Amino acid sequence: MSKNERKNKGEMSSRQVDENSKNRQLEEFREDPNEQFLTTDQGVRVNHADDSLKAGSRGPTVMEDFLFRERMTHFDHESIPERVVHARGSGAHGFFQPYDDSLKEYTKARFLTNPNVKTPLFVRFSTVVGSRGSADTVRDARGFAVKFYTEEGNYDLVGNNMPVFFIQDSIKFPDLVHAIKPMPDNEMPQASAAHDTFWDFASLMPETTHMLMWILSDRAIPRSFRMMEGFGVHTFRLINAAGKARFVKFHWRPLLGTHSLVWDEAQKLAGKDADWLRRDLWEAIEMGDYPEFELSVQIVEEEDEFKFNFDLLDATKIIPEELVPLRPVGKMILNRNPDNFFAETEQVAFHPGNLVPGIDVTNDPLLQGRLFSYVDTQINRFNSANFAEVPINRPVVPVHNGQGAGFMRQTINKGKVNYWPNSLGGGHPKMASEEEGAYVHHQEKVEGLKIRARSESFKDHFTQATLFWNSMTEPEKKHIVEAIHFELGKVESIAVRERMVANFHKVAPELAQMAAEGLGVEVKTELQTESTGNFETNKASDKIKKGKSVKESPALSMEIGKKETAKSRKVAILLEDGYNHDEVMAVKQALKNEGAQAKIVSKVFKTLKSSSGEEIEVDKSHVTTASIMFDAVYIPGGMASVEAMKKQGDVLHFINEAFKHCKTVGASREGVELLMASSIKGVALAEEASGEIVADRGVVTARAAASLDAFSTSFIAAIKMHRHWNREEKIMVPA
Known part of the structure; x- marks a missing residue:
């Protein structure tokens, strides 16, 4: 073996030793997931990590x-x-x-x-x-x-x-x-x-149970900030x-x-x-x-x-x-x-x-x-x-805090004094009295043993979760159950699903049963977990046991407490060439008067021509928008416009999806025929020979003899309802 070969072999051996040594070092720093005890950063075993150290179980940390x-x-x-x-x-x-x-x-x-x-x-x-x-x-x-x-x-x-x-x-x-x-x-x-x-x-x-009820509700998917x-x-x-x-x-x-949004909307918007x-x-x-x-x-x-x-x-x-x-x-x-x-x-x-x-x-x-x-x-x-x-x-x-140094310091502090008390700065900046606007902490008597515990008055984890459930309308309860099916349906551990269902049983037995049916588990109440933490009985606990409570709170329901307004709502007007200009302008103006926003949606960006020769600019194309970005849909008349849209799958999907999400859908004159060509079934539509305006579960329609002002009023009234949950259970739409 030559000198160079021996040298190369030695270098390889040296590198191999270093790598092996490094691997051994890495193994030493890898944590064993099966380690039995929780410890501090210094390796000291921890006795209790569920409560801060307080001056009494209800005292300050x-x-x-x-x-x-x-x-x-x-x-x-x-x-x-x-x-x-x-x-x-x-x-x-x-x-x-x-x-x-x-x-x-x-x-x-x-x-x-x-x-x-x-x-x-x-x-x-x-x-x-x-x-x-x-x-x-x-x-x-x-x-x-x-x-x-x-x-x-x-x-x-x-x-x-x-x-x-x-x-x-x-x-x-x-x-x-x-x-x-x-x-x-x-x-x-x-x-x-x-x-x-x-x-x-x-x-x-x-x-966590009370907060979970809020997270599983529609509160967790707001329509807008x-x-x-x-x-x-x-x-x-x-x-x-x-x-x-x-x-x-x-x-x-x-x-x-x-x-709020509906869950299907929320998921689609994440992509769109x-x-x-x-x-x-x-x-x-x-x-x-x-x-x-x-x-x-x-x-x-x-x-x-x-x-x-x-x-x-x-x-x-x-x-x-x-x-x-x-x-x-x-x-x-x-x-x-x-x-x-x-x-x-x-x-x-x-x-x-x-x-x-x-x-x-x-x-x-x-x-x-x-x-x-x-x-x-x-x-x-x-x-x-x-x-x-x-x-x-x-x-x-003004800020005078005596802090004159540190990374990112921007204030240029003048003078020799950055401490208190001082005489070289004339005693400034000086302390202020409460009368001079100083912040003074509220005096509160604090006493108790130094202890890692919480008051027993914190021990009830289910009563207010039940209050929340009892306060929901039937559609809101349905959405909570559907959210449970999605969230826990992603959980692979059957034991975890069973424990959660057992906890839901403490909230409401019917909630647990509906949750279990969608998760492939049984309601096993014996799996209910006990409260964590060290709880200390005290005077507060005794008093609270006798305190006031309510079984329901309508204020917790978004549906019960909703405000009926069309202000800032977004309405899609579906058009193609040959639309009825008078209908579009009348409804658009009525929406504007209510503070709502109307956007013209068409297949492509261009200038559309009405059946009587007027022009209007397209705001959104099918590829750049979707029904999930609007609160309501309006289809005006105009035979050529309607016939063209009947052949567009994007338009039919737009209408079907808006209907599925329980949004207001309106159509006037020939526009009603586009609804008939969609998958919307089970709602009453205006008949061709009738001058009546028909509003059925958020679908508002009018034929030729109907007043546009009356139609606009009925259409806007439906928009103010936000959603029409009464169509959710009975009508199926593929979208």
């Missing part, structure tokens, strides 16, 4: 909770630069104005009590689970975060479009998100809870000038009403237009259809803290409006789109601890953890503690 800090810090820093959750968002500028000064009795927060002041704000709507590249219309909770730039500093109301949450204690947040995110071995599925790990977690954590409620989720405190505190829940109510909700918000503002939301509050006197059969500090519970009615206090109007998505929507940083005098937190253990986590997360996202210096995050009042 204590800062020495190293386990909570370790778990939450690691979780907060897992993703850069994208948000761990709420990554896909859409934002808008606007203002808030109170109706009057009546809240002065309850809070000294000026932006809530001075009706002469319009407080500027920025809102960010978002999905929760998916990445920035996922779709808008997935089944998910939606973030609803509002940053108020008040004259007393920034106040952030960081909420969701659902009033409750999955968990009671924020120490479980990493587990929740790890379970609901794509599975770690294959990074699938994206932006969906329909997989084994999430439902495994949920089936073993009964406290403009038609979506917002909630502060937690119970906060209002503090008045005299120092008296009261509990408060915050609610945003859209003036357009609360409306993944930006559907973001585009809808942007276009509405650009067109001057400014979204409006009314802020309402539920106020509870401190002495009434335990008058309910649930704990006010439990974020998995609502206060039913039948027990504490909503009090409208002001209105938010969104009237300007961002100039730069990244600089504003992406860089906006929220924090539940951004409070102003007059608003304070409570000992809600989910909120307590968020007070730590949000700041920590922003530091991770921005790689700097100076994220408040970014323009979208800057308050409109």
